[in-house]
Amino acid sequence: RVRDHAGPETVTLAHYRQRHAQYRTDPDLQAAHAAAPWLVVFDDHELADNWAGDIPKTPDAGFPARRAAALQAYYENMPLRASAKARNGGMRLYRRVEWGALATFHMLDTRQYRSDQACGDRYRSDCAERFDPHRTLLGADQQRWLLDGFAQSGARWDLLAQQVFFAPLELAAGPARGVNPDAWDGYVAERDRVITGIADSAVRNGVVLTGDVHAHWAAEIRRHPEDPLSAPVATELVTTSITSGGDGSDTRADVEAILPENPHIRYFSNRRGYLRATVTPDELRADFRTVPFVTRPGAPVTTAASFVIPDRLPQLL
Structure with a gap:
């Protein structure tokens, strides 16, 4: 374990404040915040595992109060503008940040407005429910806001900073089917509506920036994600965790077994580290940075893989 957490499982406002305070005393995190500006969005574990809207993963009558407490503590401790202030158990986290004419960051929230997970939220499962056109990850207002932003884009690069794996990922080897719902x-x-929004709008270069899965991945997004021969529309860069998962490994047997099922996946690493993207008018260069260990200090950092996304060419070269 890289660290032991102080206090019990976070449930109350005092608990969430304590957990944030513990992380804020980490000198490496302090140095990271001092080194660069941050744009932040949360995923599930700022509150509880795999929550969806006002629905917890397991039944909990106290969930509304827990959600309100988690969002309040998040606002208090993270670099956010006043427009994100928590109110009535929720907060407006999705927003757009422009970096001149070079890049627009679409900061998404895929937790507060989503439908409950399909397939009973069983990992490596499959069901017809996940194709229901009424199911939403963004909610109607945020989806409309995102597509309107695509339609009006004047940036060279449109970057979707969001939480969970966007590209399709077949998790079962062979003829079986299994995904992460x-x-x-x-x-x-x-997802099809978002891909269509990128392809049929003013977006010049669409790149999805993702976290969640505690590993490095790189993928190409096709117009029809289930058809590997359809035209590429965007790319996805998934960053690994900084410490979660321990030292890790260059690869994993379970991932090697499914890579033939996912020809659009271009890279995987189970090491800890971070993703560094250098954006210019002509290209986006993605460097997947890794360290050999995190269970003790002093690890050297190296670039394990690099990809270039050229202007107007949604491919990983």
């Missing part, structure tokens, strides 16, 4: 694979129709 907590990711966009559980909300297929809405």
Whole structure:
């Protein structure tokens, strides 16, 4: 374990404040915040595992109060503007940040407005429910806001900073089918609407920036995600965790077994680290940075893989 957490499982406002305070005393985190500006969005574990809207993963009559407490503590401790202030158990976290004419960051919230996970939220499962066109990850207002932003884009690069794996990911080897219904694979129709919004709008270069899965991945997004021969529309860069998962490994046997099922996946690493993207008018260069260990200090950082996304060419080269 890289760290032991102080206090019990976070449930109350005092608990969430304590947990944030513990992380804020980490000198490496303090140095990271001092080194660069941050744009932040949360995923599930800022509150509880795999929550969806006002629905917890397991039944909990106290969940509304727990959600309100988690969002309040998040606002108090993270670099957010006053517009994100928590109110009535929720907060407006999705927003757009422009970096001149070079890049627009679409900061998404895929937790507060989502439909409950399909397939009973069983990892490596499959069901017809995940194709229901009424299912949503973004909610109607945020989806409309995102598509309107695509239609009006004047940036060279449109970057979707969001939480869960966007590209399809077949998790079962062979003829069986299995996905992660907590990711966009559980909300297929809405993913199709977002892909269409990128392809049929003013977006010049669409890149999805993702976290959640505690490993490095790189993928190409096709116009029809289930058809590997359809035209590429965007790319996805998934960053690993900084410490979660321990030292890790260069690869994993379970992932090697499914890579033939996912020809659009271009890279995987189970090491800890971070993703560094250098954006210019002509290209986006993605460097997957890794360290050999995190269970003790002093690890050297190296670039394990690099990809270039050229202007107007949604491919990983």
